[in-house]
Amino acid sequence: MSAPQRFLERLPARSSDEPSWIAARRQAGAARFEAVGFPTRRDEEWKYTDVRRIAEGDFGLAIHADYDRARFDEQRLALDDAHRLVFVDGRFSAELSELDSLPNGASVEPLSRAIDQDAEAIGGALGRLAGVDFSPFTALSTAFADEGAVIRLAPGTAVEKPIYVVMLSRANDVPVMSHPRMLIMAGANSEATVIEHYYGEAEAANFTNVVTEVLLDRGAIIDHYKLQEASLNDLHVASIHVDQTRDSRFNSFNLNLGGALVRNDLVxxxxxxxxxxxxxxxxxxQGRQHVDNHTLVNHNAPRTFSNENYKGILDDRAHGVFNGKVYVKRDAQQIEAYQNNANLLLSDRAEIDTKPELVIYADDVKCSHGATTGQLDEEAVYGLRTRGIDEAMARALLTLAFAGEVMEQVKLHVIAERVERAVAGRLPERFNLADLVETAEAVQEV
Structure with missing residues (x-):
């Protein structure tokens, strides 16, 4: 039996009264996945990422979402003033979710409920951006699609509190897989902050395959945070697809700390x-972690703007991949597109493969791209030590300062602090990031 067939054997029996459109799409996803199978390193888009750990895995499906409330509260972000939707191994947990006090015009609900209540609207949007042909993993996701989060904002709706979607991975006796779908539909001039948070128990060894689709109407603004800090045994594949109309803004914060094997596609x-x-x-x-980020910005219209800044910090025998492409369509004049990837290697055995790309078919544009890879400046380390800072702390501060250009854009303090502590280690006190960056830069200039 082939690997695709073995995965598709896990497809659950479907209800006879489910909408015909979702049954047809699941069948199309299954057929596509069985036909193409898992990608290999012979595929250009997967040249540096070996997914055999996924393909050779034997994953079941979770059947319940039971989880200890006290333990959950200890692990989640300290966002008490948020609209929260929680999934445990891909199953919706009503007990851990808190969706009271949503403003008029805003709807946040699990996909299963949204389909039951408004199948026609969901059917017109789900899978519109991330079709079965995008990758074998979106095909697999489509075959299993039955749960996830649906966020809908009516025109003019502003959601002040963050919308916090938690995807929790348990340490199960038998590893499980989940294929959650995220659908964000933002009406004209609406605005919200959405957080996708992936984490779990230290011994969890599951496979998460998530697809997020974001539809932005005219003037809509979405700040989207993806905080991935899964177990170092977890396998994580994700794709985010964004459709933007006139004057809309999408601000992405893609923060990856965990996972044994991670692949992110952002389009x-x-x-x-x-x-x-x-x-x-x-x-x-760190360790033997592998994180692969593939990004794509399609400038399909004139007078559009994009700015990309990705930074990688790699220690031990970790492996990172960055492939960023900006595509400027013919006649998409007077656009601006900037892209940068900088990487810091903390070990001689760490490895980064980086490939920034510009594909331009217009002539009146402002575009730039670049990539750098280096190690900590030993003179800067020495400079900090002369100020009474021990070597370990000096290296931590400089590493955190390297991340500062990205982290200073993070508007949510609770996320910034979580990431900073992971990068710099558990510092004796909370440092102000701006001060850290200023101090490190001053030392480097001496």
Whole structure:
């Protein structure tokens, strides 16, 4: 039996009264996945990422979402003033979710409930951006699609509190897989902050395959945070697809700390004048972790703007991949597109493969891209030590300062602090990031 067939054997029996459109899409996803199978390193888009750990795995499906409330409260972000939707191994947990006091015009609910209540609207949006042909993993996701989060904002709706979606991975006796779908539909001039948070128990060894689709109407603004700090045994594949119309703004914060094998695809289509997208990315990997970030910005219309800044910090024998492409369509004049990838190697055995790309078919544009890789400046380490800071602390501060250009864009303190502590270690006190960056830069200039 082939690996795709073995995975598809896990497909659950479907209800006879489910909408015909979702049954048809699941069948299409299963057929596509069985036909193409898992990607290999012979595929250009997967040249540096070996997914055999996924393909050879034997994963079941979770059947319940039971989890200790006290333990959950200890692990989650300290966001008490947020609208929270929680999934445990891909199963919705009503007990751990808190969705009271949503403003008029805002809806946050599990996908299963949204389909039951408004199948026609969900059917018109789900899978519109992330079709079965995008990758074998989106095909697999489509085959299993039955749960996830649906966020809908009516025109003019502003959600002041963050919308916090938690994907928790348990240490199960038998590893499980989950294929959650995220659907964000933002009406004209609406605004919200959405957090996707992936984490779990230290011994969890599960496979998460998530697809997020974001539809932004005219003037809509979404700040999207993805904080991935899964177990160092977990396998994580994700794709985010964004469709932007006139004057819309999508601000992405892709922060990766955990996972044994991680692949992120991020695609934004700027389809009308005034559309703006910003990609802020940080990946910090240790041991034998592998994190692969593939990003794509399609400038499909004139007078659109994109700015991308990804930073990687790699220690031990970790491996990072960055492949960022900006595509400027013919006649998409007067666009601006900037892309940068900088990487810091803390070990001689760490490895980074980076490939920034510009594909331009217009002539009146402002575009730039670049990539750098280096190690800590030993003179800067020495300079900090002369100020009474021990070597370990000096290296931690300089490492954190390297991440500062990305982290200073993070608007949510609770996320910034979580990431800073992971990058710099457990410092004796909470440092002000701006002060750290200023101190490190001053030392480097001496």
């Amino acid at each position: 934004a289509d700027l389809n009308a004048e005034g559309a703006e997208t910003t990609y802020n990315g940080l990946f910090f990997v």
